[in-house]
Amino acid sequence: MRRSTYVLIGVFIAATVIAGSLGRLALERQLSIANTRDMVSIRPMAGFQKFAADIHWMLFIQYGGANDVDAETAPEFYRRIMRIISNDPDFYRAYYTGVLMLGPVAPNLALDIADRGLNNPRVRLHWELPMLAGQIVMNREKMKYYNNQPMDQQQLRLANGYFEQAKNCPGAGGIALRSYVRSLAALRPGDERLELKEIAAWYDYWQRQRRPLGYYGDGESNRMDMDVEELLLTQMRVAKARFPNDPEVEKLVERIVSEAFPARRLDPVTLQEYDAGDLYSPHSGVRVNVYGICGACSAVLKGRYCHRCGADSQPPAIPSGTIKPPPPPKADSRKGRP
Amino acid sequence: MDDHAIVTEELSKQYRGALWRLRPEAALKSLSLSVPRGVVFGFLGPNGAGKTTTIRCLMDLIRPSSGNAWVLGAPSGDVAIRQRVGYLPDNPMFSPHLTAMQFLKLCARLLKVPGDQRRSRIESALKEVDMMESASRPLREFSRGMIQRIGIAQTLLNEPDLLILDEPLVGLDPHGRKDLLEIVRRQKQRGACIFFCSHILSDVEKLCDQVGILFKGRLLCSGPLTELLGAKGMNVLVPAKEESLARELMLDAEDSHREADGSWQLSFTSESKVKRLQERSWPEGVLLQPRREGLEELFFRLTKQEKGDG
């Protein structure tokens, strides 16, 4: 054999070993970047799966434009969606559209698509998909409720799981949280009306989420707590508006307001906030609690110091009976302040 | 070995056919050949005799099954020695997209012709083959003969010590043939050895100092043309008036033909027949001449004999 033959054999062996090692390392790195690669169809398509998914997507849109979604066409819609997501498991829009279209007519097919999406680490970052899935399950159970049939606890737990996933996604809308708490309400034991359970569930949730003062450090606020508080209030306002003078609602709301918001100035009728110093609610006209009356000038206090004469009203004089309206302020009243 | 341009020793080649199986018939069978430097060597043989196989073995284009070959004193596989060799392949076909000039530049580059000499060497080679006017035309526009001329030109670029030409006369018009014969003569005068195979035996006979005849992979003969074409037998010239004598002799003659004036020429090669002819008395006008064998005759005699043996 010639010398060059030995050289070539040596080069071949060395380069094969190097290529094998590099290939292994590169593959590991590739799978860490393309972490959904194992979900792609292994059909021999020369790596053109993504392109096939794009083509199928356009065909799906054309098909959707030409056909109504009904029980008859739902399997075909489902098949087309599956074809897209098997070639490109990261095609979020396909999952979303599939679930949205199939949800009303073929909930099980829609849920299957949603579940596939939720198993995908990239797709499950989108909050709309679990939200839609939860709504499909929840609507089904709500229909039973409104038809006076018992709701399936297992299905409710399923919906609750979807909503919980949705609310935990980055950028989740308020609807995700509301739906989640509603599903918690539906899961609550007892024969109370669902509306009452929802208020109670909101209250429980608020209590669970609330952090002690200073938990987030000085000067920091907790946006979540504030949002949940507002959502709880909204829920109670809606309930009061929908069921005016319902004793059960009134009793529950009164309890929650007194326990949860003792320091907030809430109109007892509308649960809207009134300003400090208001003697009557601007929302309903009812008499509201005030901080006190200034002993010096008889103004309705907004706080410890009188906003009109500056007098310290500690302890405040709690008015009883009819309160006379305070006299109009003098132009130079501030000049006499200590 | 150094005083020889080409030496082969028991060179054999058996090609492989379908499924990597060896073909039953070997293309070359233990070919031992030596070609001295500075001669024009004609390598002859019928189609399929193994001429091109031999040349490709010499150029290391095919690997012999056994045996060795040396070119200009170096093993045929030595890449460096090819700098001193010019090779014209059988039925040449070069990159059709290149112009003649570009192709010759590529060849000159591969032959390591110094950059400052390339242009002059290419122009002189193109002039030799009378292709200067077509230098800038792409090769795909060339006829068979023009391609052949360009092929010959590329063999001259490195002023080789050995020219190996495989069927150089094929496709050439009469002018081209004449030019090629001139080129061969000039190269010989320069001191180069020319090894070529051809079917045109008259040209080979005119040009070659030595010949080798190959048949079915076996070398039938090889050596200087003067030695191979020695006196062989007797020719008898019978005048037209002695027709009865001519007819009588024709029965024993190996070859006979009638000249334009009606006289007969009869050839006898067997020694016993020649002896009988010499002992016989002849009428006036009949001439006896020693017969000299032509290359064509030698070629046919040997190959016929070999066929008969086969």
Next chain:
Amino acid sequence: MDEVLAIAQSTWQRILKMFVVYLLVGCAIIEIGITLLYDTLTMHHHRMLMVDLSLVLTTMAGLLTVLALAFDLPREMREGGAATLLSKPIGRYQYLLGKYFGILLVSLVVTGMIATGFCLVHWLSFKSLPPSAIQGHILAVVQVIPIAAIGLFFAALLSEAAAAIMTAVTVWIAHSTPMLAKYPIVYGGLLPDLNLFNMRAEATYNVAINGPYLLMVAAWGIAYSVALFALTALIFNQRDLK
């Protein structure tokens, strides 16, 4: 090295003189631009379609260029052109290396032109150019390094049609057998793992393909090409030429 460059130059001159190459590149860029019209049909996924289509076309153009040259080499051997060149003082491996560099350069130029055309069209259309799309195109261009080696391997051993078919089939298989990935020396060492260059989905979804990965894959492509080239040269050295 001058001999290798001379062979490479004659190879790329042949292809780069072909009008059809520029027609191919032009058509590819026009097709990339046409995806802008697919706004409605894709429900506003036309940008992603543009990236994906461009990557597909870049890959296909690379493969087609290699196939065109894979046709060329066996023809040159069949017609005797290779024998003429190999009768000059160059080794067979040098001839192959020249051919490989010629194929590689042409493929890089063709795929590079399409990738550049994509960048231009994308920038003009969306006034932005995501890094992942550029990285995806770099992979698609670099992919021609092992593909050219595969093309050369078959071209050096088989006839024109067989070489082209085997190259296309091998490239197809090399993209389509991720199940073999658990045998790294076989797959990636002996057999090519071209799936490493396939990050089309990531490029489309703006998932960053980091620099070290690009370098690692390029290094794999070079190492694999060296191994395959050595094997090609070994077999080609034993081959009888016309």
